[in-house]
Amino acid sequence: MYLRRSALVAALVALLTATTAACGDAGGLRGAGPTPTAVSPARLWPSLRPAASPAWPYDEIQIETVKGVTAPGDDIHGVDPVAVVRAEVAAHPDAYTGAKAPYQDTADRLAECGPGKDPSRCPVMRPYYRDLTGDGHDDMALGFQLYPTNQTAVRVYTFEGHRLVQVFANDDAVIGVELAGRAVIIRSPAGIAGYEYRTTWSWDPEQRAMVFSRDEFLRTGRHRPTHARTHTPLAASPLPSTHAPSPAPSPVPSSLTPSSSAGAR
Secondary structure (H helix, E strand, C coil): CHHHHHHHHHHHHHHHHHHHHHHHHCCCCCCCCCCCCCCCCCCCCCCCCCCCCCCCCCCCCCCEECCCCCCHHHCHHHCCHHHHHHHHHHHCHHHHCCCCCCCHHHHHHHHHCCCCCCHHHCCECCCEEECCCCCCCCEEEEEEEECCCCEEEEEEEEEECCEEEEEEEEEEECCEEEEECCEEEEEEECCCCCEEEEEEEEEECCCCEEEEEEEEEEECCCCCCCCCCCCCCCCCCCCCCCCCCCCCCCCCCCCCCCCCECCCC
């Protein structure tokens, strides 16, 4: 017993010695260099009258019942996507069939949708299904081209009270659309090389709709800025110049690919 305790004590002493040596090797505090001086934000034009409303209703909620389209057991998988788009065309003649309708070609090309038709001529794209509303049932994300423009319409539909309801509508020039959780993410060109807009629309159970929740202006690749050449007279004296930054174009929020697909700015 004595020998065993002596061995245990020796082992503990060795362990404490090693721990102390390890702590000594950690070193002390090291300086990270001089701390930059904090500069408080400077408020510009304090007398400027604050705007009371946005430039346009970017986050306007568009809820609409789709008339004449049903499915057995309210199963969204049984809904005909082409019938849904035709119902929208019928409900909005000012956009699709009127004398000055901007998307007349979309309405015309719906005749190319169906068996025996040329699928490349049909503006309606493959639907995608996911539970975006959190009710345990799939909803339908649908996209179709807004000819003759380069815009794409992105829609989300769900069944409520045995009615097919559109809970999200967005028309935009689109790079791609993604579904993440209960959100729709739309990627759109920013008009500046190497950058894009990404807008996120999430399900709001109180408003029963997909509502605008996030807007990002992201760099997507390397971009070398161009420098304009200016010709200054040799005798001219240098003058101070002021450059007011041009405001970035605000995104106006809607083509679907398996994981990404989602119009014009």
